[in-house]
Amino acid sequence: MKKVMLLTIFAALMMISSAAVAQTTASGTLTVTATVTGSINLVFNSDASGLALSSGAGTNAATLAFGNVSAFGAISAGIVRSTTATNFTVSSAVDVLVTKTNSASANYTLKAQLGSADAVNTWTVGGVAVTNAAQSTLTATGTYAANSNFPVAITVPFTTASGTLISNTINYVATAN
Amino acid sequence: MLKKYISIMRGAALAALLMCGASLPAQTTASGVINGSLNNTSGIAIQFDSDPAGVTLGAAGTNAATANFGTVSAFGPLAAGVTRPSVTATNFTVRTIFDVQVTSGGLTSTSYTLTANLAAATPSGMSYKVDAITLTTALQTIQVNGSYNTDIAHNLDLVILTAAPGAGGPAVNTPITTTINFTATAN
Numbered sequence: 001m002k003k004v005m006l007l008t009i010f011a012a013l014m015m016i017s018s019a020a021v022a023q024t025t026a027s028g029t030l031t032v033t034a035t036v037t038g039s040i041n042l043v044f045n046s047d048a049s050g051l052a053l054s055s056g057a058g059t060n061a062a063t064l065a066f067g068n069v070s071a072f073g074a075i076s077a078g079i080v081r082s083t084t085a086t087n088f089t090v091s092s093a094v095d096v097l098v099t100k101t102n103s104a105s106a107n108y109t110l111k112a113q114l115g116s117a118d119a120v121n122t123w124t125v126g127g128v129a130v131t132n133a134a135q136s137t138l139t140a141t142g143t144y145a146a147n148s149n150f151p152v153a154i155t156v157p158f159t160t161a162s163g164t165l166i167s168n169t170i171n172y173v174a175t176a177n
Numbered sequence: 178m179l180k181k182y183i184s185i186m187r188g189a190a191l192a193a194l195l196m197c198g199a200s201l202p203a204q205t206t207a208s209g210v211i212n213g214s215l216n217n218t219s220g221i222a223i224q225f226d227s228d229p230a231g232v233t234l235g236a237a238g239t240n241a242a243t244a245n246f247g248t249v250s251a252f253g254p255l256a257a258g259v260t261r262p263s264v265t266a267t268n269f270t271v272r273t274i275f276d277v278q279v280t281s282g283g284l285t286s287t288s289y290t291l292t293a294n295l296a297a298a299t300p301s302g303m304s305y306k307v308d309a310i311t312l313t314t315a316l317q318t319i320q321v322n323g324s325y326n327t328d329i330a331h332n333l334d335l336v337i338l339t340a341a342p343g344a345g346g347p348a349v350n351t352p353i354t355t356t357i358n359f360t361a362t363a364n
Contacts, residue, residue, distance in 0.1 A: 024286065024363035026223040026279060028240030029296070032305065033354045034271070034335055036347045039250035101251035101269065101339035102346050145266075 038103030040144075042096065042174045047149050050093030051078035060172075064152055066090055071158060080151075091153035098174045100144045105176035108142040110150070111135035115169030120157065125170060126150035135173065142174065219283030221325070223361045228330050231274035232258035244333060246271055251339055262334070271335050276328035279361045286363035291320040296356035302347030305355060306334040312357060323361065 044062035046052045056062030067076055071088035075081050080091045098108050112125045114132035123130045126138045126149075138150055154166060225242035227234045235243035247256035251269040255261060263270045279289050293307050294316045305312045307319050308331050323329055340346035347353060 024219070024221060024284065025360060026221045026240070027358060027360045028223040028225060028242070030225055030234075030275065030333075030357045030359065031241075031243045031354060032246070032333065032335070032357060033243065033352050034246035034337075035248045035352045036302075036337055036349050037248050037250045037253060038341075038349055039252040041252040099266075102337070102341060102349050104341040104343070 036102055038101060038105070038176070040098055040100045040103065040105070040108060040174055040176050042098050042172060045095040045097055045147055047093035047095045047147070049078070049149075050151070051076065053094070062094075064092060064094060066092065066154070069156070070162075071156075087155050087157045089153050089155040091151045093149045093151050095147035096142075096150050096172065096174075097147050098142055098144055100176060103176055105144075107140075107177050108144065108174045109140045109177055110138040110142050111173045111175075112138055112150075113171050113173075115171055118166075118168055120160065121166055122155035123168065123170070124151075124153045124155075127153075130170060138172075140177070219281075221279055221281045221284065221286075221289060221361055221363050223277065223279050223359060225359075226276040226278055226328050228274040228276045228328070230258065230330075231333075232256065234275060242275075244273060244275055246273060246335060249335065249337065251337075266339065268336050268338050271337070273333050274330050275333055276330050277323070277359065277361075278328045279323055279325055281325045281363065284363055287325075288321075288364045289323045289325065289361045290318060290364055291323050292316045292318050292360045292362070294358050296358055300347060300353050300355065302338040302340065302342075302345060303353060303355070304336045305357065306332070306336065307357070308332050309334070316360070319359075322364070 042060050043058055044053060044056065044060065046057050051064060051066065054063040054065040066079060069075060069079065069090045071083050075090070078092055082089045096110065098110070112130050113135045114123055114130055117132045125136070128136050128138050130136045142148060152170065156166065223240050224238055225234055225240070227237045232244055232246065235245065246259050249255060249259065249271045251264050255271065258273055260272045261269060262272055277291065293312055295305060295312050295314050298314060299305060310317050310319055319331065320329070338346045342349050
């Protein structure tokens with residue numbers, strides 16, 4: 001009789017113990033959803049043969065400062081100058097780097113447009129005239145993930161007064177093809 | 178004699194009926210006893226809560242919540258509560274923050290261990306991290322000393338390859354859903 005009692009108590013203790021262990025665990029599920037879309041990115045980099053970008057290299061908002069320029073005077077390294085009978089042009093290489101992600105696009109189209117009108121000077125990017133009237137296509141087959149040099153050039157008439165500040169913004173748009 | 182007996186019995190029966198009639202109103206009140214018992218067992222519970230810095234969870238406050246990152250890309254805009262801690266040439270990471278709250282009752286335990294695993298293999302081009310721990314279908318320990326009864330924030334990272342679909346990258350323009358199982362165990 002005593003053995004039976006002891007066995008009963010032992011069994012009861014075992015049941016209590018197992019129940020306690022089972023209840024010290026809790027579980028839950030977190031269902032995570034995301035929709036991946038392809039994207040491309042454009043940044044400006046300093047070109048080794050051109051002026052170093054004054055600011056914003058490696059970003060999509062850079063500054064290119066030619067400094068003081070003239071038709072015949074000293075010119076900074078990195079600036080290419082040509083002169084005609086009526087004007088002179090200063091140019092600097094600027095790299096554009098377009099990268100793509102999660103996209104099967106083979107190449108991109110790059111367009112540029114001046115931020116504001118310039119009735120005096122002529123602007124070109126990559127040899128293509130750029131105005132504020134409309135976007136100009138610089139390339140229709142840009143290569144991804146490679147620095148591509150699109151020189152920025154400004155043609156200044158000899159009639160421009162010395163000390164005149166020339167400044168404008170060029171807006172670039174790359175579109176995946 | 179027999180008539181007298183019958184008369185007495187009739188009288189007794191009548192008296193009994195009258196007594197029954199008198200007692201009927203008393204039977205509109207009943208009483209009873211119920212024997213209740215309660216097993217006071219100890220336990221813990223887990224729930225997911227939205228973190229102020231993260232996306233708003235679906236079914237927040239339960240143990241079966243949803244976290245929707247919305248549309249994600251390496252360079253495009255992200256939904257509120259989603260950040261992009263890194264972009265490299267091979268992958269980018271988008272992050273949100275969610276809270277886990279584990280409550281306990283009747284335990285002497287002062288902390289819990291949190292583990293997690295993916296319910297299924299990761300979709301192509303994707304990997305999932307909780308607090309920088311890459312999840313697999315095997316249990317991974319996320320935290321060993323979680324405090325009870327308070328929201329504890331955890332980072333949920335999606336590391337997404339930048340490769341194109343079919344070239345190792347994830348499917349695009351379609352929702353990718355993965356379930357993460359969490360288990361809290363009392364220490």
